[in-house]
Amino acid sequence: MSAIYLLVRADDIGMAHNANEACMHTFREGIARSVELMAPCAWFMEAVRLLDACPEYDVGVHLTLTSEWENIKWGPLTAASSLVTDAGYFCTTLRSRKEGVKGLLDLDWDITEVEAELRAQIERVLVHVPHASHLSGHMGLMRVDERIGAVCSKLEEEYGLGVDMEGFERFAGFGSRSQSLAPEQKVELLRENLQRLGWGRWLFIEHPAFQCAEARALGHAGYDNVAVDREGVARAWTDKRVQEIIRERNIQLVGYTDVKKGLV
Numbered sequence: 001m002s003a004i005y006l007l008v009r010a011d012d013i014g015m016a017h018n019a020n021e022a023c024m025h026t027f028r029e030g031i032a033r034s035v036e037l038m039a040p041c042a043w044f045m046e047a048v049r050l051l052d053a054c055p056e057y058d059v060g061v062h063l064t065l066t067s068e069w070e071n072i073k074w075g076p077l078t079a080a081s082s083l084v085t086d087a088g089y090f091c092t093t094l095r096s097r098k099e100g101v102k103g104l105l106d107l108d109w110d111i112t113e114v115e116a117e118l119r120a121q122i123e124r125v126l127v128h129v130p131h132a133s134h135l136s137g138h139m140g141l142m143r144v145d146e147r148i149g150a151v152c153s154k155l156e157e158e159y160g161l162g163v164d165m166e167g168f169e170r171f172a173g174f175g176s177r178s179q180s181l182a183p184e185q186k187v188e189l190l191r192e193n194l195q196r197l198g199w200g201r202w203l204f205i206e207h208p209a210f211q212c213a214e215a216r217a218l219g220h221a222g223y224d225n226v227a228v229d230r231e232g233v234a235r236a237w238t239d240k241r242v243q244e245i246i247r248e249r250n251i252q253l254v255g256y257t258d259v260k261k262g263l264v
Contacts, residue, residue: 002199003199003252004197004198004199004200004202004251004252005251005252006031006202006204007033007168007201007202007204007253007254007256007259008026008031008032008034008204008237008253009032009033009035009136009203009205009206010023010027010032010035010036010208010237011035011036011062011206012036012062013035013036013047013050013062014038014039014041014046014047015038016043016072016209016214016215016218017214018209018212018214019207020043020046020047021210022208022210022230022233023035024050024051024057025208026233026234026237026238027054028054030234030237030238030242031238031242031246032208033057033058033254034057034058034059034060034134035051035059036059036060037051037059037060037062037125037129037132038062038064038138039062039077039122039124039125040074040075040077040121044124048129052129055131058133058255058258059125059131059133060133060134060135061121061122061125061126061132061134061135062136063118063121063135063137063138063141063142064138065083065091065094065104065141066090066091066092066093066094066103066104066138066139066141067089067090067091067092068093068139068220069218069219070219070220070221071217071218071219072218073087073090074090075088075089075090076117076120077120077121078113080110080117081113082107082109082110083107083113083114083117085102090104091103092220093139094141094144111147111148111151114147114148114151115151115155118152119155122135122155132161133161133163133256133260134156134162134163134256135152135156135162137152163259163260164259165203167201168201168202168203169201169202169203170203170205171193171204173189173193173206174186174189174206175189175193178206178229179225182232183211183236186232186233186235186236187235187236187239190236191239191245194242194245194246194249194251195245195249197249197251206237207230207233208233208234208237209227209230209233209234210230211227211228215227252264
């Protein structure tokens with residue numbers, strides 16, 4: 001292969017107002033080409049309105065069974081009692097690594113409730129964004145358990161939301177210590193890594209947001225610099241020097257729809 005294809009995916013639109021705005025900004029003014037929409041979240045309808053104004057933005061249904069932040073929570077669209085904590089929200093994680101903290105897989109969860117909930121999320125998105133092209137999993141949901149993975153594969157086929165991503169490799173555009181970098185460092189590191197990017201198909205997944213009061217209120221144990229970290233993503237993805245490297249190297253920015261159509 002003598003081409004470089006880069007699928008830049010912005011996760012978690014619908015989660016918060018500033019995340020919505022940043023996800024759209026990195027498409028309109030930057031390099032994001034796919035955005036993952038979270039149906040259970042409070043800012044879903046604003047995200048729908050923003051996406052309606054940009055129908056060329058590739059949209060995925062971001063299947064969600066966790067609610068990770070301390071100060072903002074969401075729960076299921078269905079009556080899924082086996083998937084929630086005593087407070088009625090999704091667990092903060094899928095598989096807990098901390099004593100005394102339960103993740104989804106620590107609960108007595110019911111696979112029939114998982115399927116009903118994921119189906120409800122897909123159908124909510126398709127009502128408002130009928131051109132959605134694919135499914136993805138929040139916090140690695142589709143890979144966390146064989147039974148959940150099988151349900152996701154079944155729903156992909158049923159709703160025509162499957163995409164064969166064979167041959168794509170993950171692009172760590174900010175390196176392995178992304179959360180510890182200042183925004184300016186993210187910009188410089190992305191420029192360096194794009195200059196070195198080799199031939200092939202690459203998937204670049206990140207979470208853009210803006211450094212503002214709303215973002216500073218987000219966080220959880222071990223991740224309290226959310227605003228700075230995600231501002232760095234937004235800044236790097238819209239940096240003019242980053243975009244110039246992409247043009248000079250003829251890096252092809254693509255979305256999942258392009259892959260489905262066989263254009264990649």
